[in-house]
Structure formats: C-alpha cells, structure tokens
Amino acid sequence: MVRSFSMKVKHASILLLLIPLALSAFTHIWNPVGFPDVFYDEGIYMYRAMHVLAGEGLQTGYFHDHPFFGQIFLAGAFALVGYPNSLHPTADVHSAEMLYLVPRVLMGILAVADTFLIYKISERRYSKNIALFASILFAVMPITWLTRRILLDSILLPFLLTSILFAVYAKDSKNKKLLVIFSGIFFGVSLFTKETMFVMIPLLTVLIYQNTKNPRMLAVWFIPVILIPLIWPIQSIQNNQFHTWIGDVLYQVHRQNNNFGNILKNFLVFDPLLLVLGFAGIVCAAIKKDWMILLWFIPFLVFLATIGYVQYFYWIPVLPVLCIAAAKFIIDLSKHAKEDIRNKLPFIIISCVGIFGLVMTSFLITSNVSAQFDAVAYVLQNVHNSDAPYDEKNTTIVSSAVYSWIFKYVYHMTDVLPDYRYVLFYPLLTDHVLLVSDLHLQANIDAGKQLQDVYNNTVSVKKFKGGVLDEDLGKYPFTNMAANYEGSEVEIRERN
Incomplete structure (x- = not known):
C-alpha cells in the first residue's frame, strides 16, 4: 500500500x-x-x-x-x-x-x-x-x-x-x-x-x-x-x-x-x-x-x-x-x-502569467524576420570564384561573419574576408568586390575610411527585406523586434 x-x-x-x-x-x-534574426556575434562564434x-x-x-x-x-x-x-x-x-x-x-x-x-x-x-x-x-x-x-x-x-x-x-x-x-x-x-x-x-x-x-x-x-x-x-x-x-x-x-x-x-x-x-x-x-x-x-x-x-x-x-x-x-x-x-x-496566478507569457512568446517565435538567408543564397548563386586565391577574375566577398563562415567553411569559396572590419587593416584581395551590407555593417560604417570607401565604390544590385518590417515595433510583444533589426534589410553591392 x-x-x-x-x-x-x-x-x-x-x-x-x-x-x-x-x-x-x-x-x-x-x-x-x-526568429530571431542572426545577430552579428552569432556569426563570430x-x-x-x-x-x-x-x-x-x-x-x-x-x-x-x-x-x-x-x-x-x-x-x-x-x-x-x-x-x-x-x-x-x-x-x-x-x-x-x-x-x-x-x-x-x-x-x-x-x-x-x-x-x-x-x-x-x-x-x-x-x-x-x-x-x-x-x-x-x-x-x-x-x-x-x-x-x-x-x-x-x-x-x-x-x-x-x-x-x-x-x-x-x-x-x-x-x-x-x-x-x-x-x-x-x-x-x-x-x-x-x-x-x-x-x-x-x-x-x-x-x-x-x-x-x-x-x-x-x-x-x-x-x-x-x-x-x-x-x-x-x-x-x-x-x-x-x-x-x-x-x-x-x-x-x-x-x-x-x-x-x-x-x-x-x-x-x-x-x-x-x-x-x-x-x-x-x-x-x-x-x-x-x-x-x-x-x-x-x-x-x-x-x-x-x-x-x-x-x-x-x-x-x-x-x-x-x-x-x-x-x-x-x-x-x-x-x-x-x-x-x-x-x-x-498561486496556481491561478501562475496559470494566468504562464498563459500570457506563452501567447506573447508564440507571437514572436512563429514569425519570420530575417532576409539574411536570401542574401546568402544570392551570393552563392552569383559568385563563381576559382579555386585559386587572388585570381584576378575572382570576386572579394566582404561581409560580416554572419555570412562569411558559410562561404568559406561550407562552400569553400576563395577570397572571402572573415569580417568586413578586415578592410580596415588589410588591402582587398581582388579588384572585383561584392559587399553584403546589412544594418550592422551600416551602423559601423564610420569605423574607418577604408570601409566607407568600399561602400561608396560599390553599387547596389539587390536588396532583401525581412518580416520584422511588417510588425508594429511599438506594440507588445513586438517591442522585442527592436533587437532583431540586423536581418531586416540586407543590400548586395558590387564593384566590377
């Protein structure tokens, strides 16, 4: 018993x-x-x-x-x-x-x-x-x-x-x-x-x-x-x-x-x-x-x-x-x-709080906020570098680590900079340049003249927009979207 x-x-x-x-x-x-978008630090890690x-x-x-x-x-x-x-x-x-x-x-x-x-x-x-x-x-x-x-x-x-x-x-x-x-x-x-x-x-x-x-x-x-x-x-x-x-x-x-x-x-x-x-x-x-x-x-x-x-x-x-x-x-x-x-x-209170939290969280996790994956696919489909680094026909890919690890370690593309900040310290690898410009990069555009030059010497060829722009960021729980802006707009720029 x-x-x-x-x-x-x-x-x-x-x-x-x-x-x-x-x-x-x-x-x-x-x-x-x-959800969420891919944050800059995630790309680094x-x-x-x-x-x-x-x-x-x-x-x-x-x-x-x-x-x-x-x-x-x-x-x-x-x-x-x-x-x-x-x-x-x-x-x-x-x-x-x-x-x-x-x-x-x-x-x-x-x-x-x-x-x-x-x-x-x-x-x-x-x-x-x-x-x-x-x-x-x-x-x-x-x-x-x-x-x-x-x-x-x-x-x-x-x-x-x-x-x-x-x-x-x-x-x-x-x-x-x-x-x-x-x-x-x-x-x-x-x-x-x-x-x-x-x-x-x-x-x-x-x-x-x-x-x-x-x-x-x-x-x-x-x-x-x-x-x-x-x-x-x-x-x-x-x-x-x-x-x-x-x-x-x-x-x-x-x-x-x-x-x-x-x-x-x-x-x-x-x-x-x-x-x-x-x-x-x-x-x-x-x-x-x-x-x-x-x-x-x-x-x-x-x-x-x-x-x-x-x-x-x-x-x-x-x-x-x-x-x-x-x-x-x-x-x-x-x-x-x-x-x-x-x-x-206490069970009544936690039930009310729990249901409220679950509903609010569900609004967030069922959304699709990022345009970053579209940008990755565009680069993969439009850049065809040879296996030889520094080939004059190759395109130097300048982006944050959000994208660069995919290009380098998954698709084994050559002439990929680990991060856009590298242009502040090292020369570009080739004359042809493709820049993946998201809002994190644009927020850091004043980091140095070299980065500004890369941006100004390229022209926009494609833009992608994420779903975060469809939400009212002033309305709860979409106030959380304020931390998901980096994937909301991604621009592909090129210098040929």
Whole structure:
C-alpha cells in the first residue's frame, strides 16, 4: 500500500516536471531560424567554431576577447552529427537556413536542459511548487527567447546551473566531496566559456560552505575553478601571445557602448511582467535574507552597472534566478490571501502569467524576420570564384561573419574576408568586390575610411527585406523586434 502510494507520488512528480519541459521545448526549439534574426556575434562564434572544426586552431587570428571553450563546444557538437556535410548543402535559401538551424536547435536543447536544472535547483532548495512555477516562467516568458541565439551566455548557462545544482545537493549528501568537485568543474567550464562569470563566485562559495560546513571543501572546489580557466592564458603563452592576451582582456574591460540604463530599458520593453515579478522577488529575498537569490543576482547587477560595455543579452545568466525569485514571490504573496483561496491562488496566478507569457512568446517565435538567408543564397548563386586565391577574375566577398563562415567553411569559396572590419587593416584581395551590407555593417560604417570607401565604390544590385518590417515595433510583444533589426534589410553591392 505504502509502496503503491509512493509510486503514484513519483509518477505525479514526473508529470509535473514534464509540463515545463514540454513548454520549453516548444518555445525554444520551434521555428529556430525564423526568429530571431542572426545577430552579428552569432556569426563570430559560428566562424570560430568552424575554424576549430576545420583543424585551423583554437583561436582565429590574434584576438583574445573570450576564452575558447564556446567554439570547442560547438565544434564538438558539430563533429558528432557530421555537420555541415551531413546536410548536403546546395546554393539555395533552404540550405542556408539549415546551416543555422542545427546550432539554433542545439541552443534550444540547452534551454530545455536549463529548464530542467531550474526545476531541480528550486525543488531541492525550496519546494516542488516553486520549482514548477519557476521552470514554467523560464519556459514561457518572452525574454527567454534570448537563449535561442548562438551566444556564449546561452552555452555557459547549463554549466553554471549544473554547478549550482551540485552545490545545493551537497547539503544532505553522503558524497559531499564528489559533488563539490563536480560543482567546481562545471563552474570552471562556465568561466572557461566567458570570463565574466567570476561574479558568480560569491554565490557558489556561500552555497558550498553552507551545505558542507567545511572550509576545506571550499579549497577542493576552487582547484578546478582555477585550473580550468587557466588553460586560456597558458595557451596564449604557448603561442607567444601573452602580451596580446593581456591587452585584449583590458580592452574588453574598458570598451564602451550601451550603458546599464539602456539594457534595463531593453528588459522592460522585452518582458515587463517578468521584470516586475522578478524584482519584487529580489526585494522579498532581501527582506528574508535569502542568500542564494541575492548572491546570484546582486553581484551580477552591480557588475553590469559598473562595466562600460553591456548588451541586452547579458541578462541571460540571471534569467533563472529572476524566475525563481518571481515564483517564490507569488507563493509567499498568496499566503496572505483568505484561507479559502490560499492554496489555489498561486496556481491561478501562475496559470494566468504562464498563459500570457506563452501567447506573447508564440507571437514572436512563429514569425519570420530575417532576409539574411536570401542574401546568402544570392551570393552563392552569383559568385563563381576559382579555386585559386587572388585570381584576378575572382570576386572579394566582404561581409560580416554572419555570412562569411558559410562561404568559406561550407562552400569553400576563395577570397572571402572573415569580417568586413578586415578592410580596415588589410588591402582587398581582388579588384572585383561584392559587399553584403546589412544594418550592422551600416551602423559601423564610420569605423574607418577604408570601409566607407568600399561602400561608396560599390553599387547596389539587390536588396532583401525581412518580416520584422511588417510588425508594429511599438506594440507588445513586438517591442522585442527592436533587437532583431540586423536581418531586416540586407543590400548586395558590387564593384566590377
């Protein structure tokens, strides 16, 4: 009888977990190439991954902006499925879409894993209800579309969450040391993906100490946390690039672009409901001294507010804690309701919020916003370079890495610049030039006279427009489309 009851409880728990996982699979994997557009940084990381996959080394050139686990991870995943040859690409729009579909689906799978990890962390730390609510919020709220992008933040998030999960599970475990080591390894990998994750060290150290009550465990945890990221500077020393490495790291620290107010505004227009609920949960956590929530969010917030270079997707590592804080706030708030609705109220609230989030997200993920794939197909169909580089009959292709990795590593075209910025430092390879001019390039046209000359000395031969231009960007949830402008207009320009 008791065994039968426990089996029913176990089955019910599995069914509860399947709800957010199914929602997450839909919101993060559906239509991966239709929405969002392909952001400039995604092209950079794809170029680096293909560079590794082609056996050309861990770094592209001499620029050390971030550690190189991101490209290793992507290249490893691609190698497992025989990408890109397994797609049998041809010179059409569908093939161009498929080349981005594979990494975008990979990001979606990681997001589903994130949803699972959020559930397990919240279940262990708080309760099954908070776990269910937090994972549903992460699955359906509009701003989590950011994890669809092929970014270091999307890649590192499951490693960070796994590190936190092991730290939380160490509390009542008989194998505390093993869990602490695993936590350190996964956090070391997240640091080896993006160095800015050092701001999560206070969170992990407090969790490890709280759950083990042993200072020696902290020393054990720090060993992989220090050793794994050290691979990055050691590699630069091995290649006699340590001085360059230091300069590039300092450059990253002192870069300037958007300030913190701008990315906070981005969050507000992307997902005002989660922002309000999440920040309300943070305030409640401060009142109740919930150190996991506070140390997860506050140091990261201070970091974003103090560094000079921030972008809207930098919110990705704290989206899980905002969902957890929001879920906890909903349940705590419901405890003050009348007794006859107290138990039902949190489920009513999360159902309303969840349905709202799912509907708003569905509007976004069912759209097709980019003209970039049409531009890729046009170049493939109209440029016929010989296999010999620098052939005077060849055309030099100038574009961002969004396009260039496809031309170089998939179709093996010659005389393709890795990125349009190369014209600032190197001469054009041939007299004939084709420029793929999207809105990201046009926003950087003042980067140097050489780039301006390339633009001004070419003439427009074809223009493509994406679906984002059909939406009312002032109407929610299409306010999210403001971050999808790069693929909205793509112009092909030529100099013969």
